[in-house]
Amino acid sequence: MDYAFAWCTDYTPDDGRLEGERYxxxxxxxxxxxxxxxxLEDTKEGWLWNRDVVTLRPPNRWHMxxxxxxxxxxxxYILTNLPNGRTQLDLRWRRRPRIxxxxxxxxxxxxxxxxxxxxxxxxxxxxDYRRGRGPRSHRKR
Numbered sequence: 758m759d760y761a762f763a764w765c766t767d768y769t770p771d772d773g774r775l776e777g778e779r780y781x782x783x784x785x786x787x788x789x790x791x792x793x794x795x796x797l798e799d800t801k802e803g804w805l806w807n808r809d810v811v812t813l814r815p816p817n818r819w820h821m822x823x824x825x826x827x828x829x830x831x832x833x834y835i836l837t838n839l840p841n842g843r844t845q846l847d848l849r850w851r852r853r854p855r856i857x858x859x860x861x862x863x864x865x866x867x868x869x870x871x872x873x874x875x876x877x878x879x880x881x882x883x884x885d886y887r888r889g890r891g892p893r894s895h896r897k898r
Contacts, residue, residue, distance in 0.1 A: 758817055758836050761844040763891070764882045765834070766811065766819055768792050775881050776874045780805070789813070827861065829853045846875070 768787075773780045773796070780798035785808075787793075792811040797804065807825035814820065817837070823830040832850035839845050848871070854861050862870070885891075 758838050758844050760886060761836055761846070761882065762816055762819075764885065765836075765846070765878070766792065766813055768794050768811070773798075775877055777877060778874075825855070828855055846879075848875070 768782070768784060770782045770784070772782055778798070780796040783795050783797075785793040785795060790813050792813065793809070794811075795806065795808045797806050805826050807823050807830075809821050809823040809830075812820045812822075818833070818835045821830070821832040821834070823832075830850055830852050832848060835847045837845045837847065850871075852867070
């Protein structure tokens with residue numbers, strides 16, 4: 758679980774690439790208990806921006822409050838040990854649209870997109886773990 762927590766909460770500018778997305782990420786602040794980052798993406802509808810404040814609660818949970826162009830989001834992440842050295846991630850989030858009348862993704866679309874992103878993150882984390890690599894931002898490049 759320690760590895761999964763460190764890997765999942767090691768936010769980097771490369772996260773968009775791992776997710777299959779095109780946003781640019783800037784890490785604004787990083788400490789033992791908090792990470793603040795901003796994402797910016799140029800879309801056909803215009804610029805999308807978000808700022809997320811992540812509160813780290815080792816060894817197995819973290820909380821995120823985000824404000825964005827389209828919606829505010831609150832998310833809670835909890836890791837649980839499973840048999841055979843596996844770890845499960847439980848993610849619960851709430852989303853509040855900021856702009857009425859703007860076409861928003863449906864709940865099913867958001868859930869599908871989130872599932873795809875976390876499957877990609879999971880595959881990348883498993884690759885790093887098998888190769889004996891630590892969290893991404895702590896690797897020598």
